[in-house]
Amino acid sequence: MNPVIQLLKSHRSIRKFTNQPVSDELINEIVACGQAAATSSNIQATTVIRVRNVEKREKIAALSGGQAYVASAGAFLVYCADLHRPQLACEMQGGQFSAGMTEHFIIATVDAALAAQNSVTAAESLGLGICYIGGIRNHPQEIAELLGLPDHVYPIFGLCLGYPAQDPEIKPRLPLSVVLKEECYQNQNDLEGIKAYDEQLRTYYRSRTGGTKDSCWSVEMKGLVGKESRPHMRDFLSRRGFSMK
Amino acid sequence: MNPVIQLLKSHRSIRKFTNQPVSDELINEIVACGQAAATSSNIQATTVIRVRNVEKREKIAALSGGQAYVASAGAFLVYCADLHRPQLACEMQGGQFSAGMTEHFIIATVDAALAAQNSVTAAESLGLGICYIGGIRNHPQEIAELLGLPDHVYPIFGLCLGYPAQDPEIKPRLPLSVVLKEECYQNQNDLEGIKAYDEQLRTYYRSRTGGTKDSCWSVEMKGLVGKESRPHMRDFLSRRGFSMK
Numbered sequence: 331m332n333p334v335i336q337l338l339k340s341h342r343s344i345r346k347f348t349n350q351p352v353s354d355e356l357i358n359e360i361v362a363c364g365q366a367a368a369t370s371s372n373i374q375a376t377t378v379i380r381v382r383n384v385e386k387r388e389k390i391a392a393l394s395g396g397q398a399y400v401a402s403a404g405a406f407l408v409y410c411a412d413l414h415r416p417q418l419a420c421e422m423q424g425g426q427f428s429a430g431m432t433e434h435f436i437i438a439t440v441d442a443a444l445a446a447q448n449s450v451t452a453a454e455s456l457g458l459g460i461c462y463i464g465g466i467r468n469h470p471q472e473i474a475e476l477l478g479l480p481d482h483v484y485p486i487f488g489l490c491l492g493y494p495a496q497d498p499e500i501k502p503r504l505p506l507s508v509v510l511k512e513e514c515y516q517n518q519n520d521l522e523g524i525k526a527y528d529e530q531l532r533t534y535y536r537s538r539t540g541g542t543k544d545s546c547w548s549v550e551m552k553g554l555v556g557k558e559s560r561p562h563m564r565d566f567l568s569r570r571g572f573s574m575k
Numbered sequence: 576m577n578p579v580i581q582l583l584k585s586h587r588s589i590r591k592f593t594n595q596p597v598s599d600e601l602i603n604e605i606v607a608c609g610q611a612a613a614t615s616s617n618i619q620a621t622t623v624i625r626v627r628n629v630e631k632r633e634k635i636a637a638l639s640g641g642q643a644y645v646a647s648a649g650a651f652l653v654y655c656a657d658l659h660r661p662q663l664a665c666e667m668q669g670g671q672f673s674a675g676m677t678e679h680f681i682i683a684t685v686d687a688a689l690a691a692q693n694s695v696t697a698a699e700s701l702g703l704g705i706c707y708i709g710g711i712r713n714h715p716q717e718i719a720e721l722l723g724l725p726d727h728v729y730p731i732f733g734l735c736l737g738y739p740a741q742d743p744e745i746k747p748r749l750p751l752s753v754v755l756k757e758e759c760y761q762n763q764n765d766l767e768g769i770k771a772y773d774e775q776l777r778t779y780y781r782s783r784t785g786g787t788k789d790s791c792w793s794v795e796m797k798g799l800v801g802k803e804s805r806p807h808m809r810d811f812l813s814r815r816g817f818s819m820k
Binding site: 331332333334335337338339340341343357358359361362363365366367368370371372373374376377378379380381382383386410413414415416417418419420422423424425426427428431432433434436437439440443444446447448450451452455456460462464467476477478479480483486487500501503504506508509510511512513514515516517520521524547548549550551552554555556557558559560561563564567574575 | 576577578579580582583584585586588602603604606607608610611612613615616617618619621622623624625626627628631655658659660661662663664665667668669670671672673676677678679681682684685688689691692693695696697700701705707709712721722723724725728731732745746748749751753754755756757758759760761762765766769792793794795796797799800801802803804805806808809812819820
């Protein structure tokens, strides 16, 4: 196992940080590493907004489900999927922006995720811990207004970065045999793999919480996909120009 | 600059590979590194299908716009955003799957992208080159049928991996000042940054092609977002259970 693979495999989300700030130089380097990721047709649809203002960070923390580390982490970034910049370039050349395509939405979303994950790897290589904040989609309209986002830009997730003040265990994942398939989508052994993982995760939660958390993957999934999730997202996206044509 | 950052910044897509195959052991390690990425609410919505069959790879190459390296690279993986597995787990627990939410579509798409980018970093650390294949969305229905994808699973991109038989230059990116913003979305200097980048990219293309390719970013963007792109995606996704509620 080479050091890069070791680093990737040692990831866990960090939610407690020391007071040490993260320097501008490091943030620049981390965001530049994100830019180095592959980008579909060179669209570079990722825009990163660094929020320093304490009041604004506290507002975002509250809007994201009360995640205090959004305000307290060494640095807080908002990753946006940005089709406004390609639109600007298109119009510079006399073109007319084809707004609202589902395909463009996918390209921009994937672009931002690839860039963010490169940034995360860079940050972790520098000794920082990170936590993605999907909770900024709890109230995306308010976030978009706080950040002054133009149409065709949406806030996809936040990213907390800082020097770790905790050392949590690495969370086990589904068996490789369940997620890596050969030639086609064969799932005759998936139920068995999920059951084995359920037991592994149950043990992990018990050991981590001194026995107080009793859950497993299938129970988590029932909670996640067994009900509506952020049902405002379609209308929000549509209002921002992502009408999913 | 530490070795991880150096690795991330040295990325360029590879489209010519030696004949050396990529071992199963490496592919397993690479996919396991993908699993180690952050995953929204632990959903682990990424499924990777390795295609070895030569005829099938040639079909996928043809369906993806005639990209021959899809068939010839040391390994070819298809990354899928998979809500079928969480559905299975939800139903194991007596829950009822809430199909077609836009939010679940975003979660699954981001999940697959984060996993893929970790896999790419792992692969490049092992001396492999990679190329993402967004072209599998040219004919997603045919790809889904070839791979036997169930409902609520869609093929998001392919990934070619192999030992590089070329050493292309690193493509320049937009200025950091354009993509990293402070406090809110300020873009008063973006036009200037885009124009500077246009010139840089024009020089890069000329030098790389001996003067035959004369293009720049804004021209590329006009070609990309100045017209419809894969207008079949909405109906395809809807038919697969992603109705964007």
